[in-house]
Amino acid sequence: xxxxxxxxxxxxxxxxxxxxxxxxxxxxxxxxxxxxxxxxxxxxxxxxxxxxxxxxxxxxxxxxxxxxxxxxxxxxxxxxxxxxxxxxxxxxxxxxxxxxxxxxxxxxx
Amino acid sequence: xxxxxxxxxxxxxxxxxxxxxxxxxxxxxxxxxxxxxxxxxxxxxxxxxxxxxxxxxxxxxxxxxxxxxxxxxxxxxxxxxxxxxxxxxxxxxxxxxxxxxxxxxxxxxxxxx
Numbered sequence: 001x002x003x004x005x006x007x008x009x010x011x012x013x014x015x016x017x018x019x020x021x022x023x024x025x026x027x028x029x030x031x032x033x034x035x036x037x038x039x040x041x042x043x044x045x046x047x048x049x050x051x052x053x054x055x056x057x058x059x060x061x062x063x064x065x066x067x068x069x070x071x072x073x074x075x076x077x078x079x080x081x082x083x084x085x086x087x088x089x090x091x092x093x094x095x096x097x098x099x100x101x102x103x104x105x106x107x108x109x
Numbered sequence: 110x111x112x113x114x115x116x117x118x119x120x121x122x123x124x125x126x127x128x129x130x131x132x133x134x135x136x137x138x139x140x141x142x143x144x145x146x147x148x149x150x151x152x153x154x155x156x157x158x159x160x161x162x163x164x165x166x167x168x169x170x171x172x173x174x175x176x177x178x179x180x181x182x183x184x185x186x187x188x189x190x191x192x193x194x195x196x197x198x199x200x201x202x203x204x205x206x207x208x209x210x211x212x213x214x215x216x217x218x219x220x221x222x
Contacts, residue, residue, distance in 0.1 A: 004151060033210065042199060042213035043152070087151070096167070097211070099151030 002026045004100035011106045020073045028093020032071045035087040083107045113214035121220045130185040132200030140203045141183040145196040190221045
């Protein structure tokens, strides 16, 4: 079966660094996406990895290990506005996204 | 540029009634999708369309139908609503067959009583 696992909730302090992990198992693999979703709003695209390694984009970085079926999203210099849910999604062989339930990130001052 | 719009924003519907959720995009994207999002679950794909004139079933298609008469519009119809269809519905689009990022509409919150 297809499965995406990520922690339900995480708490971090403003200014700190947090790593959100995601493991995936899908029928085929065409890349790993991370989205951000603020409460009551639509998901918005953060990153896409299809090759192993780290992709850095400002305060956010995303890592992929295809052999381990593992990805993480790294958020640096946390700001209060980073409080949101972070959704991990794997693209399967049919180019459909299989979504995790999301990790709710709570930022404390 | 509006991106993707959805209507209505929210709706309360009596069980057994029919309803169409509207979705329009102005980005000329080929692919469009309908998802439902329920607490504690990931987004689940209901139906998709890779290009105008074609549609396909996703993970949870039962009780829903779609059409894609043109590039811009992708309505989702509930023929006879049931309480288990209470959810937040998101429409999304992407430039190709989904290989690129998906852009999401603001969502429709539907309650079936």
